[in-house]
Amino acid sequence: MTKSKTVKTSSSKARRLSFPDEEKKHPWLKVLLEAYHIVDKGIAKAIEEEIKKGKNLACAKGCSSCCKTHEDIPVYPLELIGITWYVTEEMKGAERELLMEQLESYKKEDPCPFLMEGACSVHPVRPMACRQFNVFGKPCEEGEDPFYTRRHDVMNPVKKYVDQAFFIMLPFYGVEKESARIKIVEAGAFHKMAKELRSCNWKSLAEKMKKFDI
Numbered sequence: 001m002t003k004s005k006t007v008k009t010s011s012s013k014a015r016r017l018s019f020p021d022e023e024k025k026h027p028w029l030k031v032l033l034e035a036y037h038i039v040d041k042g043i044a045k046a047i048e049e050e051i052k053k054g055k056n057l058a059c060a061k062g063c064s065s066c067c068k069t070h071e072d073i074p075v076y077p078l079e080l081i082g083i084t085w086y087v088t089e090e091m092k093g094a095e096r097e098l099l100m101e102q103l104e105s106y107k108k109e110d111p112c113p114f115l116m117e118g119a120c121s122v123h124p125v126r127p128m129a130c131r132q133f134n135v136f137g138k139p140c141e142e143g144e145d146p147f148y149t150r151r152h153d154v155m156n157p158v159k160k161y162v163d164q165a166f167f168i169m170l171p172f173y174g175v176e177k178e179s180a181r182i183k184i185v186e187a188g189a190f191h192k193m194a195k196e197l198r199s200c201n202w203k204s205l206a207e208k209m210k211k212f213d214i
Helices: 020-025 027-052 065-069 077-090 093-104 128-132 159-173 178-187 189-193 202-213
Strands: 005-007 016-018
Touching: 016 027, 020 027, 020 077, 027 077, 027 128, 027 159, 077 159, 077 202, 093 202, 128 159, 159 178, 159 189, 178 189
Parallel strands: none
Antiparallel strands: 005 016
């Protein structure tokens, strides 16, 4: 497994994940991690602002309610590539074997395919939609989706930062010209590329992982 490191930034709550060797091999990975870092900075700032208002962040390690209840998690092509790379080349040992088995038998009505023992197995490269979903106040009840039960406790999307992230990602999709990228971002046209996470063919990913081992 290639060693990763966290690069410190001006905000201790938003640090950029770094895979130095792999980023040299895969230019798209550097773009994806930069985009995630932008979004993470926006999220850290938004959480700080809510805490200043007296709110408490309910999300914590060990909570996986949204991984079970959310059925329409959007994921974009570059994010799918990142997840595929991470589980195929970075995950090792028993966790990887268990994930392959889970992906092979995955059904759309199951919880998130990457939820394992109550935790996200691809947490470093989890989609932007997952990164942005933060709940304040009390922890979610079993089976509760607070977006519908108490919308006021759910953090608003960090649109400004997401737009910046997509702006730097668009060259990966063949949109190099700055003016064209601005138009796409302003129109929100990039959302047309999104797929539903649970609807993807995850069995094919398990097969890819097996071929990689061979």
